Amino acid sequence: MILSGELSSGDALGEEALAEKCGVSRTPIRDALRRLEAELLVRRTESQRSFVAHWSLDDVSDAFELRAMLEGYAAKRAAERMDDATLQQLKACNKAIWVAIKGTEADVDTFLDRNREFHALILETASSRRLSSLLGVLIEQPVIWRTAHHYSREAFEQSHKEHDDLLSAFERHDGPWAEAVMAGHIRRAFHAYSDAHRGMLAEREAA
Amino acid sequence: MILSGELSSGDALGEEALAEKCGVSRTPIRDALRRLEAELLVRRTESQRSFVAHWSLDDVSDAFELRAMLEGYAAKRAAERMDDATLQQLKACNKAIWVAIKGTEADVDTFLDRNREFHALILETASSRRLSSLLGVLIEQPVIWRTAHHYSREAFEQSHKEHDDLLSAFERHDGPWAEAVMAGHIRRAFHAYSDAHRGMLAEREAA
DNA sequence: ACTTCCCCTATTGTATACATTTATCCAAAG
DNA sequence: CTTTGGATAAATGTATACAATAGGGGAAGT
Numbered sequence: 001m002i003l004s005g006e007l008s009s010g011d012a013l014g015e016e017a018l019a020e021k022c023g024v025s026r027t028p029i030r031d032a033l034r035r036l037e038a039e040l041l042v043r044r045t046e047s048q049r050s051f052v053a054h055w056s057l058d059d060v061s062d063a064f065e066l067r068a069m070l071e072g073y074a075a076k077r078a079a080e081r082m083d084d085a086t087l088q089q090l091k092a093c094n095k096a097i098w099v100a101i102k103g104t105e106a107d108v109d110t111f112l113d114r115n116r117e118f119h120a121l122i123l124e125t126a127s128s129r130r131l132s133s134l135l136g137v138l139i140e141q142p143v144i145w146r147t148a149h150h151y152s153r154e155a156f157e158q159s160h161k162e163h164d165d166l167l168s169a170f171e172r173h174d175g176p177w178a179e180a181v182m183a184g185h186i187r188r189a190f191h192a193y194s195d196a197h198r199g200m201l202a203e204r205e206a207a
Numbered sequence: 208m209i210l211s212g213e214l215s216s217g218d219a220l221g222e223e224a225l226a227e228k229c230g231v232s233r234t235p236i237r238d239a240l241r242r243l244e245a246e247l248l249v250r251r252t253e254s255q256r257s258f259v260a261h262w263s264l265d266d267v268s269d270a271f272e273l274r275a276m277l278e279g280y281a282a283k284r285a286a287e288r289m290d291d292a293t294l295q296q297l298k299a300c301n302k303a304i305w306v307a308i309k310g311t312e313a314d315v316d317t318f319l320d321r322n323r324e325f326h327a328l329i330l331e332t333a334s335s336r337r338l339s340s341l342l343g344v345l346i347e348q349p350v351i352w353r354t355a356h357h358y359s360r361e362a363f364e365q366s367h368k369e370h371d372d373l374l375s376a377f378e379r380h381d382g383p384w385a386e387a388v389m390a391g392h393i394r395r396a397f398h399a400y401s402d403a404h405r406g407m408l409a410e411r412e413a414a
Numbered sequence: 415a416c417t418t419c420c421c422c423t424a425t426t427g428t429a430t431a432c433a434t435t436t437a438t439c440c441a442a443a444g
Numbered sequence: 445c446t447t448t449g450g451a452t453a454a455a456t457g458t459a460t461a462c463a464a465t466a467g468g469g470g471a472a473g474t
Contacts, residue, residue, distance in 0.1 A: 014455065025429045027234075030456090031241065038245045040340060047436055048456060062335050069276055128269045133247060134341050221425070232459045237426090254466055255426060 002041050002052055005146065013042060013050035039137050055143045057197070064190035067138050068183045070131065071119065075166065075182035076175040077126035086125050087170055093118045094163045101156040108149050111156065118163060122182075150196035158188060209248050209259055212353065220249060220257035246344050262350045264404070271397035274345050275390045277338065278326065282373065282389035283382040284333035293332050294377055300325045301370045308363040315356050318363065325370060329389075357403035365395060 001007045013033060015026045022029065033050050036042040043053040055063075093114050100110035119139070123132055162185040169178035208214050220240060222233045229236065240257050243249040250260040262270075300321050307317035326346070330339055369392040376385035 016455075026456090027428055027430090030238075031427095034238065034241055035245075038242075038340075040337060049436085050456095059337070062337050066277075066280070066335075066337055066341065069280060070273075073273070073276065128273075130247060130266070130269050130273055130345065133245075134273065134344060137341060138337065223425075233426090234458055234460090238457095256466090257426095 002036070003140075003145075007052050009052055009054040011052045013052065015050075039140060041140075055141065057194070060141070060143060060193065061190065063138050063141060063144075064186060064193070067135070068186040068190075070135050070138070071122075071186055072179040072183035074123050074126040074128075074131055074135065075169075076179035077128065077131075078122045079170050079173055079175040079178035081125055081127060082170040082173060083125075086121060087167070090118060090121055090163075090167060090170065093121065094160060094167065097160055097163065101153070101160065106151075106153065106156055108151075112145055112148055115159070122166075144193055147193050147196040147200065150199050151192055152195070155192040155195075159185070159192075162188070209243070210347070210352070214259050216259055216261040218259045220259065222257075246347060248347070262348065264401075267348070267350060267400065268397065270345050270348060270351075271393060271400070274342070275393040275397075277342050277345070278329075278393055279386040279390035281330050281333040281335075281338055281342065282376070283386035284335060284338075285329045286377050286380055286382040286385035288332055288334060289377045289380060290332075293328060294374070297325060297328055297370075297374060297377070300328065301367060301374065304367055304370065308360070308367065313358075313360065313363055315358075319352055319355055322366070329373075351400055354400050354403040354407065357406050358399055359402075362399040362402075366392070366399075369395070 007013075015029050015033070018029045018033075019026045033042055037044055037050070041053055042050050044050050097111055097114045097118070100107040100114065116139075123135060126132075162181060165181045166178055166185070169181055214220075222236050222240070225236045225240075226233045240249055244251055244257070248260055249257050251257050304318055304321045304325070307314040307321065323346075330342060333339075369388060372388045373385055373392070376382075376388055
């Protein structure tokens with residue numbers, strides 16, 4: 001419900017209300033809220049009441065900077081451990097991204113799914129449970145993914161090209177190269193987000 | 208119980224058994240297990256049974272590498288945001304560490320407490336909720352802290368000196384310096400752990 | 415003797431009732 | 445009119461009962 005935008009920043013998340021809305025009891029709701037709190041999607045006050053977390057631009061900037069570090073590290077490890085089968089999967093994945101963004105109208109949902117798959121494959125190849133656990137907290141941020149619908153064609157194409165660079169680095173098992181490309185890739189994604197976000201704010205202003 | 212060594216790697220964590228042992232019902236036990244699972248102290252099988260997580264040397268190495276990155280970043284941010292009051296607190300803290308390790312017998316518990324306080328203050332000054340959340344997963348690893356009881360005097364003294372270097376970097380608001388010192392500090396801590404760990408294994412071998 | 419299938423037990427998931435704590439609102443006093 | 449106090453209502457914490465599911469052990473057949 002948070003990811004789909006049904007709930008927005010600051011909304012109260014009473015356990016009983018959610019339980020009724022979902023047709024279950026409070027017990028599984030409590031479990032879910034704890035999990036979402038760990039993922040920073042839900043904020044809890046000192047008196048243990050839950051609300052949909054608010055993400056300022058500074059927060060998003062923070063998250064991207066951390067992602068740049070951690071996914072860079074993941075790319076380095078992945079490059080050192082890359083095998084042929086996985087490399088082929090990644091290539092197929094990026095090919096699918098190319099198809100999705102090359103139509104007259106970019107297929108954003110497919111782009112997002114395949115993009116997620118691409119990064120997930122790299123993370124898996126990095127084979128560090130701790131790293132996966134940490135990045136899990138950062139990557140599923142709704143405020144970020146939703147703005148992709150406002151990306152420019154250039155942003156999509158640049159993203160695809162950077163993925164290709166990553167593939168070259170993986171092919172040569174060049175860890176530092178992969179790390180540098182990935183860090184740049186994430187930082188560029190932040191600016192793409194930032195631009196798209198400004199665009200959305202301007203639209204709302206006009207309306 | 209995991210931290211104190213009362214439970215060891217692989218032990219089963221039945222909810223009912225823990226509830227009886229702790230004198231509470233299963234409900235708060237379940238909450239605690241979920242939290243500990245997020246902190247990687249507890250592992251759950253695909254059928255949702257809980258066990259005390261096992262940490263190999265590779266796992267610990269991973270954790271330290273991630274800590275070096277993230278605490279380095281925290282130190283950089285802290286240096287940029289450091290104020291006089293916090294700096295004084297940090298100095299007092301490191302002074303207390305000095306006292307604890309300078310006796311004929313090093314007071315390891317005080318060292319650990321103050322060390323934790325030192326790093327917690329820096330993390331707080333970095334003022335990034337996301338960063339705090341991520342590092343929270345990595346810092347409370349029992350396998351790491353327990354080996355401190357086997358550190359050499361040199362290891363303690365080096366740690367104290369590196370804290371002093373950090374304080375200098377903070378005083379000058381030199382982010383990159385602080386980051387470099389902290390990264391080195393954590394990496395050295397890993398080798399101190401590694402040495403102490405080998406020592407413990409040798410002891411066990413002899414017995 | 416080994417394997418396979420089934421039943422029983424143990425463990426976790428869920429619902430609900432109750433206890434405890436926190437917030438809100440209204441009234442009374444300064 | 446503002447503030448403070450308490451009473452009331454609402455939300456979370458905890459306990460317990462029941463349901464569903466996974467695991468283990470025993471019996472039977474090969």
